[in-house]
Amino acid sequence: MSTKMFGARIKRNIDPQLLIGEGSFVDDIPLAGALHVAFVRSPFARAKIKSISTEFAEQHPGVAAVYTCDNIGALDLELPQLIPHPCMDSPRTQRPLARGDVYYVGQTVAMVVAVDRYTAEDAAALVDVDYDPLPVEIDLEKAILDGAPLVHPTHPNNIAADLVQISGDPDSAIAGAEHVTKIRVQVDRSTAAPMECRAVAATFDKVMGELTVWDSTQGPIAIRGGLASIFNIDEDKVRVIAPHVGGGFGQKVLLFYPDELLVPFAAMQLGRPVKFIEDRRENFIGSSQERTQIHEIELYAKKNGEVIALVDRFLHDTGAFIPYGIAVAQVASTSIAGPYRIPNIRVEFKAVYTPTVVVTPYRGCGRPQANFAIERAMDKLAEELGLDRFEVRRRNLIADHEFPYLRKGLLFADGLPVSLDSGQYHKALQLLTEKLAPEEFAVQQKAARGAGRYLGLGLSFYVEGTGLGPYEGGHIKIHPITGKVYVNTGLTSQGQGHDTVFAQIVADQLGVAVTDVILVEGDTKAFDWGVATFASRAAVVSGNAIHKSALIVRKKTLAAAANMLEVSADDLELRDGAAWVKGSNRSVSLAAIATATNPLRYAFNESAKAATQFAPASKHDGPPLAEGQHPGLEATDYYSPPSATWAYGVHGAIVEVDPEICAIKIKRYVCIHDCGNMINPTIVEGQVMGGIAQGIGGAMYERIEYDTEGNLINANFVDFLVPYATEIPPIEILHLETPTPLNPLGVKGVGEAGCIPVAAVIASAVEDALRPLTHEHFYHVPITPSAIHAALKKAAPAN
Amino acid sequence: MKPPPFEYCAPRSLKDAVELLAADPSAMVLAGGQSLIPALNMRFAAPSRLIDIQHVEGLKGVVIEGGNIIVRAMTRHRELELNDEVFRANPLIRETMAHVAHVPIRNRGTVVGSLCHADAAAEMPSILLVTDGSVVTESPRGRREIPAADFFQFHMTTSREPDEIVVEAHFPVLPQGAGWAFEEFTRRHGDYAIAAVAAIVTRAGATDVVSLSACGVASRPIRLTVCEQIFAAQGFTDASFKAAGEAAKEYVTAPDDIHATNDYRRDLLASLVVRAVEKALTRSR
Numbered sequence A: 001m002s003t004k005m006f007g008a009r010i011k012r013n014i015d016p017q018l019l020i021g022e023g024s025f026v027d028d029i030p031l032a033g034a035l036h037v038a039f040v041r042s043p044f045a046r047a048k049i050k051s052i053s054t055e056f057a058e059q060h061p062g063v064a065a066v067y068t069c070d071n072i073g074a075l076d077l078e079l080p081q082l083i084p085h086p087c088m089d090s091p092r093t094q095r096p097l098a099r100g101d102v103y104y105v106g107q108t109v110a111m112v113v114a115v116d117r118y119t120a121e122d123a124a125a126l127v128d129v130d131y132d133p134l135p136v137e138i139d140l141e142k143a144i145l146d147g148a149p150l151v152h153p154t155h156p157n158n159i160a161a162d163l164v165q166i167s168g169d170p171d172s173a174i175a176g177a178e179h180v181t182k183i184r185v186q187v188d189r190s191t192a193a194p195m196e197c198r199a200v201a202a203t204f205d206k207v208m209g210e211l212t213v214w215d216s217t218q219g220p221i222a223i224r225g226g227l228a229s230i231f232n233i234d235e236d237k238v239r240v241i242a243p244h245v246g247g248g249f250g251q252k253v254l255l256f257y258p259d260e261l262l263v264p265f266a267a268m269q270l271g272r273p274v275k276f277i278e279d280r281r282e283n284f285i286g287s288s289q290e291r292t293q294i295h296e297i298e299l300y301a302k303k304n305g306e307v308i309a310l311v312d313r314f315l316h317d318t319g320a321f322i323p324y325g326i327a328v329a330q331v332a333s334t335s336i337a338g339p340y341r342i343p344n345i346r347v348e349f350k351a352v353y354t355p356t357v358v359v360t361p362y363r364g365c366g367r368p369q370a371n372f373a374i375e376r377a378m379d380k381l382a383e384e385l386g387l388d389r390f391e392v393r394r395r396n397l398i399a400d401h402e403f404p405y406l407r408k409g410l411l412f413a414d415g416l417p418v419s420l421d422s423g424q425y426h427k428a429l430q431l432l433t434e435k436l437a438p439e440e441f442a443v444q445q446k447a448a449r450g451a452g453r454y455l456g457l458g459l460s461f462y463v464e465g466t467g468l469g470p471y472e473g474g475h476i477k478i479h480p481i482t483g484k485v486y487v488n489t490g491l492t493s494q495g496q497g498h499d500t501v502f503a504q505i506v507a508d509q510l511g512v513a514v515t516d517v518i519l520v521e522g523d524t525k526a527f528d529w530g531v532a533t534f535a536s537r538a539a540v541v542s543g544n545a546i547h548k549s550a551l552i553v554r555k556k557t558l559a560a561a562a563n564m565l566e567v568s569a570d571d572l573e574l575r576d577g578a579a580w581v582k583g584s585n586r587s588v589s590l591a592a593i594a595t596a597t598n599p600l601r602y603a604f605n606e607s608a609k610a611a612t613q614f615a616p617a618s619k620h621d622g623p624p625l626a627e628g629q630h631p632g633l634e635a636t637d638y639y640s641p642p643s644a645t646w647a648y649g650v651h652g653a654i655v656e657v658d659p660e661i662c663a664i665k666i667k668r669y670v671c672i673h674d675c676g677n678m679i680n681p682t683i684v685e686g687q688v689m690g691g692i693a694q695g696i697g698g699a700m701y702e703r704i705e706y707d708t709e710g711n712l713i714n715a716n717f718v719d720f721l722v723p724y725a726t727e728i729p730p731i732e733i734l735h736l737e738t739p740t741p742l743n744p745l746g747v748k749g750v751g752e753a754g755c756i757p758v759a760a761v762i763a764s765a766v767e768d769a770l771r772p773l774t775h776e777h778f779y780h781v782p783i784t785p786s787a788i789h790a791a792l793k794k795a796a797p798a799n
Numbered sequence B: 001m002k003p004p005p006f007e008y009c010a011p012r013s014l015k016d017a018v019e020l021l022a023a024d025p026s027a028m029v030l031a032g033g034q035s036l037i038p039a040l041n042m043r044f045a046a047p048s049r050l051i052d053i054q055h056v057e058g059l060k061g062v063v064i065e066g067g068n069i070i071v072r073a074m075t076r077h078r079e080l081e082l083n084d085e086v087f088r089a090n091p092l093i094r095e096t097m098a099h100v101a102h103v104p105i106r107n108r109g110t111v112v113g114s115l116c117h118a119d120a121a122a123e124m125p126s127i128l129l130v131t132d133g134s135v136v137t138e139s140p141r142g143r144r145e146i147p148a149a150d151f152f153q154f155h156m157t158t159s160r161e162p163d164e165i166v167v168e169a170h171f172p173v174l175p176q177g178a179g180w181a182f183e184e185f186t187r188r189h190g191d192y193a194i195a196a197v198a199a200i201v202t203r204a205g206a207t208d209v210v211s212l213s214a215c216g217v218a219s220r221p222i223r224l225t226v227c228e229q230i231f232a233a234q235g236f237t238d239a240s241f242k243a244a245g246e247a248a249k250e251y252v253t254a255p256d257d258i259h260a261t262n263d264y265r266r267d268l269l270a271s272l273v274v275r276a277v278e279k280a281l282t283r284s285r
């Protein structure tokens, strides 16, 4: 067991259980006699509610209750605005059940609770709502014009927030520029589409006054806090459990969705367990989405390609409400200069209300949009200056010795200035160059064109601020009976493999097998300090907290073992689940040490004999537990990052475009990636590949389609095209490991990385492939066959 | 996404199935359920009664008889696809079926169900059409045979009467030496066609006969008669391919939708016609 586990490619602890179908998701929690919920949702994007009649629904056999805004007591409120920011003027949030107005198709208007979901849906159809539809404007650019229909009469031009950030002195730099490149780019709306839709179940124990909620959330601690405050009960009387969760990607970090309050409310009111299992259509029309942004970006450069200033103005679609504040737009605006020095920046965004599903972070959180803007602009700059696309990047990348690289004036999502902490950007680009060999490729490309085939190469470099605070904690305890190590933290897992990577961190400190470390998360009764899983932060924030706790437990273990073995702690090593006197076969197991550090009255088993008050593992006079000493081998510690730590990478691809049928085939996809020290490369690769698959979705397939009336017309998997495995090419991944100086483990986040640069890579490659046929640029994703067709119909280049 | 209430019947004999269907004007036949169950769950369909025909005697299996591949109602897509005799008799079928959804869906969905469902972008209806096949129905009025050309009326609408059960589909065997091809474009593997073309080239002495059908481009699967005539009149020349491609465009009536513009579909269909005929030609003897 002396091999280091940190950094090892080991299989995920959780997989056997999940793969044989023994996972336990919210819908699998057995709740005898549970009632089921169905919602009545608005069929209009914007309307006044004239009346709601629930009479027939209430009389329907099997219905327990029908709720509207009039009979939900304290829940008839505007939901909290979670992340305040001064650039938002009286931000608007949704009510659990609509009162007076509806603001998007899918908004919850009434809730039916019945013996089963079938009956609940039958009865929901009997709720009669009389609407007075209002005009709407779905188009983001038209929505801000004078006279456009307003989502909220309180917000002229539908502007939810307006923020300008400046770094350096852009005006002077612009005056000295020799060249300017301007482009407009657009990324369309998508949705996370987790395999498990959202789900909430609740039961209330009247005798104990305890509310238990199972919620497929990414943030149970926050949910608990909110429930306790809204229902005005002590936090300790509310337990929120996120059991196995089938994907989240940010969609499940928003709180509150109406059901997260209404289901517990109904359980308390009706005295029976209540369940809401969201179906796929509801996930499309009721759970948050992300991506639409329109950027107008300008690069001011010298003739040699050095970019001296960047100006970006963008519109950000925030949907009908803004509960999560400006997080997405803020991350986009502060990531806009990517890995480049660009010392002078002016970036302005307007967040715009549209009568559509609410926008909150989806894996990537604004970064894919910012990346698409800057990277497409870098390609254009290269084209205009007659430079190679690799070379123009090389001339602008931050050099190794320039870290930390501060962008004063740009405040990231943690409220702190952007400071790129570490990296080897040039080396990464060099690796990609070696992998794709652009010069050799140019020869092949030329030969292929001669044969009527169109190959193209594309690339994109990205950075990702990861590991946001405020903090996370970790509690570690060595179990006295089995010697297994229990690790509790306040996160949740949606399939990332926390149980394996955290076990690897602990295994190294305590000398136990990875499979003997048991992670408990997603349960406020197990650990209730912390924030949630999002923003590529689990490994950075919880990982370091757990590492710190493990160091304390290690020290305690060594001290106790030294007493038991009567040697100095320096002469001990922890391995194979025991403390060993170095160079001997004398040892004592962790279970025995854990038992012996807990002074006992009753010798209930063999090893407990050693722990009765007459044989404590600590040598001191006085009481069995010395002053300041705690029983057992356990510790809790916390980690609070000083600021985000910036991961980065560069992706490249070779595609073939068939101009007759307008099909794109990705022939090679290469990813060079650096997330600092890797705890488990296999898991890193899984995260990266999953991200790339989602990125390919965004680049070529996935687009949420609203018609002009605000109906979401592809709210299903037939028409919302999530790529299948058959659409994802083999992906070549190369790692760099530049440890961050910001945290003890030297790790950076990786959860979102993969998806960030893909759209720019594909657009760059398609453009390159079709260069002989069209001068059109690909500044809008997803790139559909129809878009390629339209580009080819525009005049072909003269030569 | 839960179906409204319905009565479920699982008759064992065709006679019972026909009676059950005739007795309830809002009853529906349930075959493999791959289209009907989603429609029920989304409450697009609300039949009062479902007549599950999977246990009905005599509705399983495939036979080749009298120049026809006779596909009985409960034959799953996958059975037909993997049947080697069918492949020898009409290789166009296997080539096409690889494009129908995905293996798990083909394991349950039936060929006849697909014909009855009659999605305008579904592949198998266009094969029935290009081969001049037919379906056979059973109702209280007895049996009747409906040629493919009369069967498909509109997107998800056929000339089947509400009280008729389709018991068989007849796909003609390809003539000796005929070449075949199925060319499709979808955005993802296994999706319904954005456009697809089925081609059969039969070399009959000096006269070559080209049969062409398309799906995904109009309100139902269509025969590309004008293109067929161009090849019949002009043979296979650069000019005839070009003319046939141009002629094909006129068959595209599908308006712009979220997956394709009308303009793109027109050019796409033209390319697919050329590719399909070229391929079929190289396979013909």
Ligand SMILES: Cc1cc2nc3c(=O)[nH]c(=O)nc-3n(C[C@H](O)[C@H](O)[C@H](O)COP(=O)(O)OP(=O)(O)OC[C@H]3O[C@@H](n4cnc5c(N)ncnc54)[C@H](O)[C@@H]3O)c2cc1C
Binding pocket: B028, B029, B030, B031, B032, B033, B034, B035, B036, B037, B073, B099, B100, B101, B102, B105, B108, B109, B110, B111, B112, B113, B114, B115, B116, B117, B119, B121, B122, B123, B124, B164, B165, B166, B167, B190, B191, B192, B193
């Ligand atoms: C994810 C997915 C992807 C798919 N992709 C494709 C695709 O790319 N191409 C494609 O063609 N199809 C596709 N399908 C549909 C699939 O081919 C279905 O199997 C087929 O459309 C219906 O066959 P079924 O046996 O499942 O019929 P059912 O769903 O049971 O019935 C379909 C309809 O036909 C009627 N019906 C069925 N049998 C009879 C009968 N004997 N007599 C009278 N009426 C009858 C039913 O009443 C119903 O209206 C897809 C399905 C899914 C779920």
